[in-house]
């Protein structure tokens with residue numbers, strides 16, 4: 001399918017604005033944004049306009065009402081319109097607890113955000129088996145409603161929203177930062193704040209994570225319902241499914257989550273090294289999505305709402321994305337402290353926005369800078385990152401096209417045999433060190449040459465292996481990761 005045909009299909013389903021957004025995201029990956037260098041730093045003794053400015057009004061805007069509730073003066077500046085979702089989110093029910101713990105939502109309000117629940121999820125590898133799991137990504141959330149309700153709550157707490165403001169430069173002084181914005185429709189404006197939360201997601205110039213997950217798809221209607229693997233079963237979420245081996249140097253993976261009656265969110269994605277992303281990567285992936293969807297699910301599919309994006313991932317085998325100053329803090333995808341294997345940034349945000357807001361408020365109260373990282377991370381990520389790197393560079397030789405599927409099949413068979421609790425804990429970033437070691441031992445027992453195969457596939461050098469072993473020791477002897 002040619003680029004023009006793909007554009008026409010996305011435009012037809014989502015309108016010209018969505019196509020613009022897709023093309024802008026693709027262009028940004030080829031030429032990543034850079035911060036304007038010459039913003040005057042703010043001197044001492046000037047009262048800043050805000051305590052905290054949040055640049056970016058996507059999922060991270062959850063920080064805004066919590067910070068305002070802690071007595072801080074907060075502004076949200078978004079280049080488009082804040083609290084408009086271009087995603088659909090799945091999560092397990094227990095991970096939603098911070099929405100009520102934070103006092104932002106009552107239990108019945110959280111209930112109204114849930115559009116579907118499933119009995120189980122499955123992972124299925126081409127040529128291998130199907131491995132069911134319970135309690136993972138089994139709730140579909142109305143992302144648009146969550147964000148618009150969060151914005152409403154933030155506004156009620158006095159947060160000022162500035163839509164159509166694109167952050168283009170930061171000048172940091174000893175007591176505050178000066179922020180420069182391009183306004184949609186023309187003109188520039190400046191504000192000052194004690195702290196900048198960089199919530200620009202993958203569009204932040206500081207989002208330097210080494211892995212990327214190009215993801216396309218959206219909400220579809222017209223899929224055939226039933227219990228066969230290529231039919232949509234409203235009781236089952238497809239967490240990870242492959243329908244072929246490696247092609248064009250990529251292992252493509254499907255996800256399929258039933259939503260409102262007759263609808264499902266379907267994604268196609270692959271793991272990649274950030275530096276290897278080619279021009280029009282999302283558009284090309286959409287071409288494949290339209291062409292190959294029939295191999296995954298049958299029916300007369302209609303793309304009701306395209307959703308897509310680049311989700312960053314940090315392998316933990318290279319330096320982390322880090323803030324450029326003492327009063328700048330990365331959150332959300334810009335920080336990329338979520339799992340480099342599952343890319344569940346929504347789940348990670350649920351773990352971060354409440355403790356992160358409290359840590360930020362405490363630092364502001366005691367004037368303690370630099371802040372470092374305020375988002376949740378876990379030692380487990382330092383070992384699963386290597387698996388993601390391995391997925392990002394699968395073998396290209398046609399005769400080896402099924403090797404990734406075979407390795408994944410072994411790994412998931414092992415997880416399944418270890419029981420639901422262990423299986424679910426890996427997918428929810430909650431696996432303990434001893435369980436991880438048990439998992440590795442079980443894989444080796446099932447397929448003795450698995451580690452030699454994995455190392456050959458991934459082509460890791462001694463340095464990466466040493467870093468990975470360092471990560472493993474952190475899993476076994478947990479202590480906080482340095483920011």
Ligand SMILES: Cc1cc2nc3c(=O)[nH]c(=O)nc-3n(C[C@H](O)[C@H](O)[C@H](O)COP(=O)(O)OP(=O)(O)OC[C@H]3O[C@@H](n4cnc5c(N)ncnc54)[C@H](O)[C@@H]3O)c2cc1C
Nearest residue numbers: 056058059060079089090167201309332333344345346347
């Ligand atoms: C298709 C897709 C499906 C996903 N599904 C799931 C899921 O099911 N479960 C899960 O856990 N995670 C999921 N994720 C991941 C999750 O959506 C992200 O981790 C999360 O949205 C990150 O939040 P964020 O606030 O950091 O960034 P975003 O939500 O991307 O928000 C960034 C905001 O910054 C704005 N911005 C950019 N540049 C500027 C600028 N210069 N000035 C001002 N504003 C700017 C953007 O317009 C945007 O609104 C999915 C991601 C994608 C792409």
